[in-house]
Amino acid sequence: MTVLTRRQTEIYNYLRDNADNFVCAPSLDELCGHLGMASRGSLYKHIMALINAGLVEPFTGNKQAGVRLTIQDQAEDELAFGLPFIGTIAAGKPIEALETVSYMSVPDALKTNKPCYVLQVKGESMIDAGIYDGDWVVIEQRDHARNGEIVVALIDNSEATLKFIDQQSSEKLMLVPANESMSAFTYHPEQVQIQGVLVGQMRSYR
């Protein structure tokens, strides 16, 4: 998995979105203008990082051809790149407090058009729902959910878990694990902070 910094992601997104607007491969100076930068040398470092990551085609020697996007990133339909990967879900911190570890390419089919992020599941609390230890989950950032949805919930500001949510009212709500050996608990709404709702899941067998 490719790890990009925030600026690198911004620049890559700009290149991807504007690839068709250039009559030919743009020069570093030209890109600087579009990106609001004053120094070629600074942009150069970012471009080299993207080339190193295989996201951008290298400069053609010293023929000053500039930068061209690679093939895989031109995919029209399922183009996907750059959801922040935040870490594991058992971190016990509010999502906003977690730093983006890296970015992860996620198919469109697994995310929504709202802000999303990726977590890696730690533990077996959702095993009966087909979500296993080590899986990645795509979470739409939200502070509310409907009954029956699977949510990332922060309990008493200390423990983050992935659970079904149910029986929400002004006095209580229920968090239900999908694991026979674990039991559901009822909380006061003030105890529970919803961090997002599950919209996608991925697993690697390698």
Added chain:
Amino acid sequence: MTVLTRRQTEIYNYLRDNADNFVCAPSLDELCGHLGMASRGSLYKHIMALINAGLVEPFTGNKQAGVRLTIQDQAEDELAFGLPFIGTIAAGKPIEALETVSYMSVPDALKTNKPCYVLQVKGESMIDAGIYDGDWVVIEQRDHARNGEIVVALIDNSEATLKFIDQQSSEKLMLVPANESMSAFTYHPEQVQIQGVLVGQMRSYR
């Protein structure tokens, strides 16, 4: 593909857009006027580059015919669109016989560096392994597998399924579903054709 310099691209675009405006093929001096250049020799270099790239028809000797445009548009890179999405797994046909329905971008973590394709799971045969009806699976194209791996297997040339493979020998092999209500079957190796091995899985909750 030949990479054009900026000026070459500009000149090519001008020629393409204005080909119909010339009563006959323009001379270099005439083109210099239109392009705001003072030197034939400079333009000559650019034109020769375009001829070399096959984008412009060569000068017809010294009969002052000038430059003629070819019909050919600028060659575009052939784009790849991620992994081929072939369809559902219960299709009952060999994978090779299936045509690519579309392409799907898949995170690096879910694929290998070998040829892979994507299938959508139909049925509940792997439900106890956390693979549900409607999930997408990433399959590495292979005709053999190790015991314990999850494979796409074509049985008797008629039925494609996703199963664990086990107890492979020259006389038999076993295909084991991950579903309590379904039972494992033993086959002769000739009956079973392995189409690939599971390397990734994805699910959407939208």
Added chain:
DNA sequence: TAATTTGTTTTCTTTTTGTTCTCTTTTTCT
């Protein structure tokens, strides 16, 4: 034939561009 146009080559200068460096500022993490 002489003059003119045109493609072609060559030499030279200027501009653009990739590349590397050092230094400062900003952001991020501990």
Added chain:
DNA sequence: AGAAAAAGAGAACAAAAAGAAAACAAATTA
């Protein structure tokens, strides 16, 4: 708060690209 990483500015350099101008030969035109 302090350390580390990221981001940016700016200068300097070499190579490539671009252009100007002159010269020449072949073809066309007058």
